[in-house]
Amino acid sequence: MVESITTTAAPAPSGSRAAVATLKNTFQMQNWVLASLFFAACLVFPLLPFVEGWMVFQGAFIIIYIMAAQGVSILTGYTGLVTVGHGAFLAIGAYTAALLMKYTGLSVIPGMIAGGLVSALFGLALGLVFLRLAGAFMAIGTLGFAFFIGAIVNNVPIFEGRTGISLPPNTVFGFEIDDFGFYYVALVTLALTTLFVHSLIRSGVGRAFKALRDSDKAAESSGVNRLLYRTLAFSISAFITGVAGALNGLIVNYISAEVYGDIWYSVDLLVAAVVGGSAMLFGPFLGGFFVAMVPFYLEELADFAFILKGVALIAVLVLAPAGVAEVVARPVRAWRQRKLLEAGESPELADAPGPPTGGGS
Amino acid sequence: MLGQLIVSGLAAGSLYALTAVAVVVVFRNTRTINLAQGDFAMMGAFLALIFIKSLGLSYLFALGLSVVCIMALGVLTERLVMRPIADSGWLTLFTATLGVYYILHGVSGWLWGRDTKAFPVTFDPTPIHFLGTVVSEGHLINMAWVTAIGVLLYSFFRYTKQGIAMRAVTDDPETAQLMGIPVRFIVMLTWAMAGFLGAFAGILAAPIIYVAPEMMDEVLIKGYVAAVFGGLYSIPGAILGAILIGVAENLAGGYLGAHFKTAIAFVMIVILLAFRPQGLIGIQKRREV
Numbered sequence: 001m002v003e004s005i006t007t008t009a010a011p012a013p014s015g016s017r018a019a020v021a022t023l024k025n026t027f028q029m030q031n032w033v034l035a036s037l038f039f040a041a042c043l044v045f046p047l048l049p050f051v052e053g054w055m056v057f058q059g060a061f062i063i064i065y066i067m068a069a070q071g072v073s074i075l076t077g078y079t080g081l082v083t084v085g086h087g088a089f090l091a092i093g094a095y096t097a098a099l100l101m102k103y104t105g106l107s108v109i110p111g112m113i114a115g116g117l118v119s120a121l122f123g124l125a126l127g128l129v130f131l132r133l134a135g136a137f138m139a140i141g142t143l144g145f146a147f148f149i150g151a152i153v154n155n156v157p158i159f160e161g162r163t164g165i166s167l168p169p170n171t172v173f174g175f176e177i178d179d180f181g182f183y184y185v186a187l188v189t190l191a192l193t194t195l196f197v198h199s200l201i202r203s204g205v206g207r208a209f210k211a212l213r214d215s216d217k218a219a220e221s222s223g224v225n226r227l228l229y230r231t232l233a234f235s236i237s238a239f240i241t242g243v244a245g246a247l248n249g250l251i252v253n254y255i256s257a258e259v260y261g262d263i264w265y266s267v268d269l270l271v272a273a274v275v276g277g278s279a280m281l282f283g284p285f286l287g288g289f290f291v292a293m294v295p296f297y298l299e300e301l302a303d304f305a306f307i308l309k310g311v312a313l314i315a316v317l318v319l320a321p322a323g324v325a326e327v328v329a330r331p332v333r334a335w336r337q338r339k340l341l342e343a344g345e346s347p348e349l350a351d352a353p354g355p356p357t358g359g360g361s
Numbered sequence: 362m363l364g365q366l367i368v369s370g371l372a373a374g375s376l377y378a379l380t381a382v383a384v385v386v387v388f389r390n391t392r393t394i395n396l397a398q399g400d401f402a403m404m405g406a407f408l409a410l411i412f413i414k415s416l417g418l419s420y421l422f423a424l425g426l427s428v429v430c431i432m433a434l435g436v437l438t439e440r441l442v443m444r445p446i447a448d449s450g451w452l453t454l455f456t457a458t459l460g461v462y463y464i465l466h467g468v469s470g471w472l473w474g475r476d477t478k479a480f481p482v483t484f485d486p487t488p489i490h491f492l493g494t495v496v497s498e499g500h501l502i503n504m505a506w507v508t509a510i511g512v513l514l515y516s517f518f519r520y521t522k523q524g525i526a527m528r529a530v531t532d533d534p535e536t537a538q539l540m541g542i543p544v545r546f547i548v549m550l551t552w553a554m555a556g557f558l559g560a561f562a563g564i565l566a567a568p569i570i571y572v573a574p575e576m577m578d579e580v581l582i583k584g585y586v587a588a589v590f591g592g593l594y595s596i597p598g599a600i601l602g603a604i605l606i607g608v609a610e611n612l613a614g615g616y617l618g619a620h621f622k623t624a625i626a627f628v629m630i631v632i633l634l635a636f637r638p639q640g641l642i643g644i645q646k647r648r649e650v
Contacts, residue, residue, distance in 0.1 A: 076452075274456045
């Protein structure tokens with residue numbers, strides 16, 4: 001049956017396999033070129049003549065949001081576990097880095113790594129505790145976790161509650177850096193996490209995540225270790241968001257429970273993942289940008305901004321339920337699929353929902 | 362001391378119960394975790410305040426009018442926001458209610474300002490001595506209201522045609538549709554019920570806390586936690602959960618210190634979800650979520 005379709009669609013099967021392979025390589029190259037162009041543009045951005053200091057600062061904030069949303073996308077997008085608690089990992093990363101910097105004088109990069117690691121430990125524990133949860137229960141459980149961490153940073157003396165912890169200026173390899181330098185630290189980190197997520201979701205681990213997402217029973221019966229991969233997804237996700245959290249605290253040299261004791265970070269990060277499209281590599285880029293820029297543009301509108309934010313959110317959900325990234329990538333994907341068919345790819349394969357390859361980075 | 366803490370806990374728990382029941386009713390009929398439930402309550406409190414302060418209406422009349430308005434708000438939410446995306450996954454539905462949350466927060470802050478307002482106290486503020494404990498009359502009145510609403514809901518689900526139809530939709534929407542139950546109307550009714558419970562929650566809580574856009578945020582989260590005690594399905598389970606949380610947080614606040622008061626509900630939820638993810642009252646038949 002499959003055989004006959006293949007032969008009718010591709011009358012010359014001898015050369016077609018090579019042609020399909022070449023085409024797939026070309027598409028991959030296009031993705032790489034687009035991603036490199038994007039990062040090159042980000043590298044040049046602070047040097048442009050019309051760019052002012054605050055823009056660079058805001059740019060670093062967007063990068064941090066994107067990174068945090070990448071963490072969410074590992075769980076929510078690729079493993080299918082909706083988390084409304086990633087603000088907690090952001091807080092854990094931020095407080096770890098800040099406390100280490102305050103008491104041991106650690107600089108930005110070790111602080112970032114420590115923040116990620118401690119956050120990953122909490123992620124591991126949470127993954128074990130919530131091993132049997134799914135769907136809405138997971139959402140409420142993670143929300144509870146975020147509240148719990150919020151209550152702790154508000155009340156346990158070492159975190160200095162709403163007074164907050166002020167930090168000395170940031171240093172990298174012994175050099176003091178300003179917002180400008182911080183932007184580049186954040187950008188390099190984002191490039192690394194993006195590369196990491198890219199390779200992760202194409203590896204066996206990523207395939208196991210997606211198998212658990214699509215049907216955990218089917219995945220388990222074909223040998224995917226649920227315990228291992230769920231806790232792994234939690235840890236990796238928490239690690240990335242923890243790194244973002246460390247940067248988020250260090251960039252302003254100040255952290256307080258006023259910011260991290262609330263669940264609004266958690267909700268914002270979920271919105272970033274859902275709006276951008278959490279199962280695509282460049283979804284968090286769009287979502288992080290959305291979440292970081294909306295309050296910025298609408299600041300003077302205050303309460304009216306809330307209304308617009310709500311309307312925009314509902315509009316995106318109605319018009320692009322799988323995220324904005326999916327809508328952007330759809331024509332590209334359709335065009336590529338047509339090319340593949342012309343080159344002799346069997347339609348059976350071409351129609352299968354392939355790995356979520358983005359149009360850009 | 363113990364008796365006192367338990368009585369205060371019951372008073373707090375009865376307010377959480379209204380929110381928890383609304384969360385359960387909406388979730389089991391529409392798969393939606395309604396983040397806007399707290400804002401229904403907040404809008405209800407604001408409207409009642411306006412009716413009393415600006416229009417000079419009596420408390421009961423203002424309460425009734427506000428409840429009707431918020432029921433309409435619930436129906437409007439269903440009609441304008443939730444129905445167009447009713448077939449989406451639960452995450453989309455959940456995020457859409459977040460949109461409603463933003464809008465209602467924005468509307469209330471825009472119209473009435475962010476500062477907290479006092480709600481006129483209608484009861485005698487001097488505490489009453491009752492079985493060796495001290496209770497505020499407001500708490501007693503609230504508990505009476507909540508009990509009355511509970512009886513009303515029970516009779517609705519037990520004896521009225523709409524209530525039985527609503528339970529049928531909960532059990533199996535497709536079969537219900539085939540049996541000739543107007544599922545769309547029932548879903549609308551579900552949201553109206555969420556508005557009804559929300560308005561009461563807000564108006565009853567207002568004299569005890571205050572009136573502001575974020576007044577119900579914490580109550581809402583505790584309502585979720587309570588709803589999970591009933592497996593997001595069982596109304597008695599949700600009520601039991603709400604009372605447990607109310608009592609537990611007062612006990613923790615009394616014996617361990619005020620810091621622990623807010624954290625205890627979340628310690629409870631984490632333990633509950635780790636060991637009994639299906640809720641305290643085990644539900645055998647639960648829809649896929």
